[in-house]
Amino acid sequence: MTGALILLAIVVAVGLVLYVSHRISLRKGGGTSASDEIVEPEQACCGMHIVCEKNLPIDRKGNIIYYDDEELDSYAFADPEQYTDSDVEQFRDILLTLLPEDIAGWNKSLELRHIPLPEAVRDEMLMIVGEMRQTLNAAK
Numbered sequence: 001m002t003g004a005l006i007l008l009a010i011v012v013a014v015g016l017v018l019y020v021s022h023r024i025s026l027r028k029g030g031g032t033s034a035s036d037e038i039v040e041p042e043q044a045c046c047g048m049h050i051v052c053e054k055n056l057p058i059d060r061k062g063n064i065i066y067y068d069d070e071e072l073d074s075y076a077f078a079d080p081e082q083y084t085d086s087d088v089e090q091f092r093d094i095l096l097t098l099l100p101e102d103i104a105g106w107n108k109s110l111e112l113r114h115i116p117l118p119e120a121v122r123d124e125m126l127m128i129v130g131e132m133r134q135t136l137n138a139a140k
Helices: 004-025 035-040 070-075 085-098 099-112 120-140
Strands: none
Touching: 035 085, 085 099, 085 120, 099 120
């Protein structure tokens, strides 16, 4: 009986050490890579586009596809409330130069790169997607 309790205590101690080390590695950013987050076959539809294409902005090698917007990488993990007017215009300019069918992929690409959209640009994007849906529904 004592041997079983000692074995149980060892298993609990090892589990606790593994849990704590995992939590520490997640805080340091070493827990998951971007490619781990990208490849999720059962990912739900985000509803931002007309036809759900789950892995839209990812190439065959698992790399995030850019929409000629590499300069937006400087906004990764930024607070959208802190964007200046020129920052918002930079996002808006890119949005307005995209083809309508590329808007959903661009939005997903930004999400995967941890780049939050300014509220005003997000509203404009949702309006464009909504208009596309209405146009498609009217054509049916």
